[in-house]
Amino acid sequence: MVSETTEDGATMYECEECGMLFEAREEARTHEENCDGEGPSYIQ
Ligand SMILES: [Zn+2]
Secondary structure, three states, X not given: OXXXXXEOOEEEEEEOOOOXXXXXXXXXXXXXXXXXXXXXXXXX
């Protein structure tokens, strides 16, 4: 999943799998599709 967050007043998009931040939603979505999902919140 990609979640929206605010950093210093700017909207950022975060990959919930690894926590990486992107300025563009499409960038985050593209990353998320290829993300290994080995972040600490990935429990399944
Ligand atoms: Zn990721």
